[in-house]
Amino acid sequence: MQAIRRIRSRTIVLPAADVDTDQIFPARFLTTTSREGLSQALFADWRFDASGALQPEFVLNRTESTGCSILVAGRNFGCGSSREHAPWALHDYGIRAVISTSIADIFFNNALKNGLLPVLVDAETHLWLLAHPGAEVEIDLEASTVKLPDGRRAGFPMEAFARHCLLHGVDELGYLLSRLPAIEAHERKPARHSPA
Amino acid sequence: MFEKIWAAHEVVPESAETPAVLYVDLHLIHEVTSPQAFTRLRSRGLSVRRPDRSLATLDHATPTDTQQVFGGVPIRLESAARQIAELERNAAESGIELLGLRDERRGIVHVIGPELGVTQPGMTIVCGDSHTSTHGAFGTLAFGIGTTEVGHVLATQCLLQRKPKALAVEVRGKLSRGVGAKDLVLAIISQIGVAGGSGMIIEYRGEAIRALSMDERMTVCNMSIEAGARAGMIAPDETTFEYLRGRPRAPSGADWDRALVAWRQLPSDKGAAFDREAALDAADVEPMISYGTNPGMTIPVGGNIPMRDDEAFLKALRYMGFAPGEAIAGKAVDIVFIGSCTNSRLSDLRAAATLLRGRKVARGVRMLVVPGSQQVKRAAEAEGLHEVFTAAGAEWRESGCSMCVGINGDTAAAGRYVVSTSNRNFEGRQGQGARTLLASPVTAAAAAVTGRVTDPRELMA
Ligand code: SF4
Numbered sequence: 001m002q003a004i005r006r007i008r009s010r011t012i013v014l015p016a017a018d019v020d021t022d023q024i025f026p027a028r029f030l031t032t033t034s035r036e037g038l039s040q041a042l043f044a045d046w047r048f049d050a051s052g053a054l055q056p057e058f059v060l061n062r063t064e065s066t067g068c069s070i071l072v073a074g075r076n077f078g079c080g081s082s083r084e085h086a087p088w089a090l091h092d093y094g095i096r097a098v099i100s101t102s103i104a105d106i107f108f109n110n111a112l113k114n115g116l117l118p119v120l121v122d123a124e125t126h127l128w129l130l131a132h133p134g135a136e137v138e139i140d141l142e143a144s145t146v147k148l149p150d151g152r153r154a155g156f157p158m159e160a161f162a163r164h165c166l167l168h169g170v171d172e173l174g175y176l177l178s179r180l181p182a183i184e185a186h187e188r189k190p191a192r193h194s195p196a
Numbered sequence: 197m198f199e200k201i202w203a204a205h206e207v208v209p210e211s212a213e214t215p216a217v218l219y220v221d222l223h224l225i226h227e228v229t230s231p232q233a234f235t236r237l238r239s240r241g242l243s244v245r246r247p248d249r250s251l252a253t254l255d256h257a258t259p260t261d262t263q264q265v266f267g268g269v270p271i272r273l274e275s276a277a278r279q280i281a282e283l284e285r286n287a288a289e290s291g292i293e294l295l296g297l298r299d300e301r302r303g304i305v306h307v308i309g310p311e312l313g314v315t316q317p318g319m320t321i322v323c324g325d326s327h328t329s330t331h332g333a334f335g336t337l338a339f340g341i342g343t344t345e346v347g348h349v350l351a352t353q354c355l356l357q358r359k360p361k362a363l364a365v366e367v368r369g370k371l372s373r374g375v376g377a378k379d380l381v382l383a384i385i386s387q388i389g390v391a392g393g394s395g396m397i398i399e400y401r402g403e404a405i406r407a408l409s410m411d412e413r414m415t416v417c418n419m420s421i422e423a424g425a426r427a428g429m430i431a432p433d434e435t436t437f438e439y440l441r442g443r444p445r446a447p448s449g450a451d452w453d454r455a456l457v458a459w460r461q462l463p464s465d466k467g468a469a470f471d472r473e474a475a476l477d478a479a480d481v482e483p484m485i486s487y488g489t490n491p492g493m494t495i496p497v498g499g500n501i502p503m504r505d506d507e508a509f510l511k512a513l514r515y516m517g518f519a520p521g522e523a524i525a526g527k528a529v530d531i532v533f534i535g536s537c538t539n540s541r542l543s544d545l546r547a548a549a550t551l552l553r554g555r556k557v558a559r560g561v562r563m564l565v566v567p568g569s570q571q572v573k574r575a576a577e578a579e580g581l582h583e584v585f586t587a588a589g590a591e592w593r594e595s596g597c598s599m600c601v602g603i604n605g606d607t608a609a610a611g612r613y614v615v616s617t618s619n620r621n622f623e624g625r626q627g628q629g630a631r632t633l634l635a636s637p638v639t640a641a642a643a644a645v646t647g648r649v650t651d652p653r654e655l656m657a
Contacts, residue, residue, distance in 0.1 A: 017508050018390055018490050022622040027601045031257045031275035033231035033282050035343075045624050050610060074508075076391040079424060079490075080622060082326040083229065084342035105395040105426050106326060110342035159358060161214045172344075173240075176352045179208055179217050183354055186207040186219055 001115050003169035006140055007096045009069040012059055013133035019073060020080035021107065025089045027081075038085055039093035060093075064134055069096040072129045076100075078107025087111040097139050099146065101126045112162045113172065121146055125154040141166060197431050197464045198362050198397050201337045205320045207354055215356040221319040223349045224305045225252035225292065227279040228603070229324030233347035234286040244290035246353045251314060252287050252294040254280055255304045256325075257603050260566050260593040264605075265297060273605055290350075303569020303595040306330035306537040310414065311571055313443025317432040317459040322349060327537050327619065328427075329420040333413035334440075335432035335462050337397070340421065360426055361471035363396045367404035369478040374653040376547065377412035378539055378617065378636035380404070381419040382484040382494045388474055390492040393425030396471070399464065400430050404478035410439040411543040418538045419619050422491040431463035483652055486621045486634040487524050488512040493621075497525055497639060497651045515623055516631050517611070525649050527633075530612040532563040532590075532644040533626075534637055536600035539617035540568030544637040545576045549584040551641040551655055556588050558647030563590035564606065566598040590644070602627040615643040 029041035046058050054061055071090070077100045078086060087110045090098070097117040111118045119139060121129070128148065129135065138147040141163060145153040165172060202218075210216035230252075237244070244250065257276035263269040271277040280297065287294035295302040301312060306327055309315040315331045321338035322328060324346045331338035341355065348355055365384060385392070398420050400413075408416065413430050420428030437456060440446045447455045482496035489512040495501065501513070503520045513520060518527075534540070534548050545567065557563045565585045567573035573595055576582060582592045599606040600618035602625065608614045610629025617640050621632035633649065642652040 016511070018492075020490065020620075020622045022620070022625050026624050026628070027603050028607075028624075028628070030228050030601075030603050031273065031279050033235075033279055035232045045628060050628065076394075076424065079390060080326065080620060082324055082340040082342055084232075084344060087342075102391060102394060104391070104424060106340055106342060108395075110344065113342065113344040159215070160212060161356070164213070172356050173348055173351060175214075176217065176348055176354055176356060177242075179354070180352065182207050182217065183219070183352060187353075 001169050001171050004096070004115060004117060004141055004166045006138065007069060007117065008136070008138045009096070010134045010136050011070045011072045011129060012065045012068045013072045013130055014059055015074050015130050017074035018076045018079055021078060021083050021086040022080055024078065024086040025083060030083060030085060035088050037092065038089040042089040042093050067094070069094055070137055070139070071095050071098045072133075073098055073100045075102045077103050078111075079104040082106045082110070084110045084114070087114045087116045091116050099126070099129060112166070115166070117141065117166065119146060119156045121154050121156055197335060197462050198337060198399065198429060199468070200462060201318055201320065202359060204318070205337070210358060215358045217354050218357045219320065220322050220349050220353055220355060221249065222309070222314060222321045223250040224309060224321065224323035224328070225250055225283070225346070226256055226305050226323070226325065227254050227258070227283040228256040229343050230286065230346055231279060231282045233324070233343050233350060234290070236347045237350055242351045244292060244350045247291035249353060250292045250350070251309070252283060252292050253302055253305050253308055254283065254295070254297055255595070256597045256601060258297065258596045259605050260596045260598045261605065262594055265594045276604060300570050300574070303571065304537045304540065304597055306414070306418065307540060307568030307572065310334065310410070310439070311443070311569055313440055313446030316440065316446065316455070317436060318462050322355065326421045327418050329425070330414050330418040330537055332417040332420070332427050332429040333410060334436055335429060335459070337427060337429065339427040361396045363393050363398045363425070364470040364473045365398055365400050366402040366473065366475040367400065367478050368402050368475065369404055370407065371404055371478045371481060374638065374656055375481050375483055376636045376638065377408055377415040379484045380478065380481050381416045382486070382491065382634065383481045384476065385419060385423045385492050386484070386494045387476055388423050390422060390490050391424040393420065393423040396425050398423065398425045398428045399470070400428060405430055406433065409543060410435060411541040414541070415538055419491065422619060432459050483636060483639050485524055485639060485649060486632070487516060487518055489515055489621055489623050491619065491621060491634060494634065495524060497649060499524065525651060527649045528613065529561060529615050529643045529647055529649060531608050531614040532557070532561060532640050533566070533599040533614055533616040533618065534640055535564065535566030535568065535598050536618035537568065538619045539637050540566060540572065542572050542575050544617065545572070545581050546579070548637040548641040549581045551638050551652060552588045552590070552645065553584050555645045557590055557644045561644055561647050563588070563644045564593060564599060565590050566593045567595045569595045588644070599626050601625060602630070615640045615649065
């Protein structure tokens, strides 16, 4: 995984609340066994109409969205299924951070593991961001702040270990493997609530 | 209860710098969210550490058409066939038990775990599927994980986790006639909201919960994720133990007695603290149905769609082809789907059959009945339920996720209305442009008979 320190970009704003993983990555594309090139399916039913033609009014299709890597989303973004295809597709599309007031639990965890930064800001900052699509924003992971164009900064929570992994491009599996002796010791203990 | 299970599985406790290393007793695997995890493992030169603690099945992309499962007809969806073949290969190479395409024990991952007795109180269970919360009905800590985490469990049998907060949902009183577990959980979600349990563990308690059968408890825990929760749990009791007694993989003999002693220790101590609490009265719950595009947009079948004018709400109604303030009863229906890990167990099929017996599916309506597992299918056939369904004009199919998720060939066309016993009414979930109305098995069966959204109590003698 690539290390992330700072993300600086104009924003794409998708204000809808409760955007679920079936919108981010429609189920019918799930029968893939690979994780490459998934951006093709990203928001497919919003980006394209039934005949496959581009929907010019959808925010991702507007010219000003080209090259943006920060998505400002409505509350409860990423609710629904555990499919990691959702963050894979966003990342493959070029999105590196999602900012909202709340992000669904499994999506949040999946995003962290794929170099897609889930950023939770206060309601006031969120409202400002929703009202200013295309604003140039800087996310500083080390300081855990979002800097708005006028210089104001809003902090965001980031679990210490996740921040460490993102900053240093470490993947969690390495850490887990380093704890194998403790895992083996745990397996030798008699189970407390089961006979097996 | 949650605290006790958590503590018993902490390999390394959490600290300010690092999350806990949490041990996983049982890892359930299916064809859709696992291939990339096995690929990752291979590319790092790692092998599956505890194949004996994993169980794989085929359900999500697997066809429910008998000809494709048993008749030698090739699987129509090529990508699905590839996923199935890949899981077959991954399971064989790693020594993980796979209940294969024609195995009599195959079925939806959350139906077969309990049915085989591998799901047991006090365990930690994970699966690359958000509805893993279903297993919490047994007093189990069970939650969905992403594919990267599937890889973590394959390689180490552990996950890195911060301890979530706990929410108690107390359901007082008794459910009334014609009202089931599905109605109850839809009512809970519409009360606390689709993000109401965000990241938390919900423990359901109270008189109405105690009175539920295991099948019904699974229906409630199944939909915890639709309230944003990571898991749902119900403390084990005699109902739980009776269900598990004699299951093929449940403990037996002296082991069973030891297990009972351990399991009886699990329920929360009196006065256990929760981070939040919510309560509702079972007597107030009516047969429910969804009208929008998330499981919180739900009303009693006899009710009217709310009047609101925010853009998200109106967008959802536009997708559904409904207007604010309209009655939902009487809306025309094209397809009725009985199935999914929410409502495809024997008691669900019985409930639907009771309403359908001696009646016909309305002209122009397609009805699919998809048992949650092959064992449910055989048990239903032994009772003659399949004859009730086929005599009514419904399709009786092989087990699988079917129309809960449109990736196995069972889909609805754009604009069609589907009354569905599944758990998600997201846009496009059952097919591009398809419109889902979530309901209980009896409400779905009533809609099949009349061809319209109908209060099932009108058809009950
Ligand atoms: S039935 Fe539906 S919700 Fe359940 S596991 Fe299958 S796809 Fe997921």
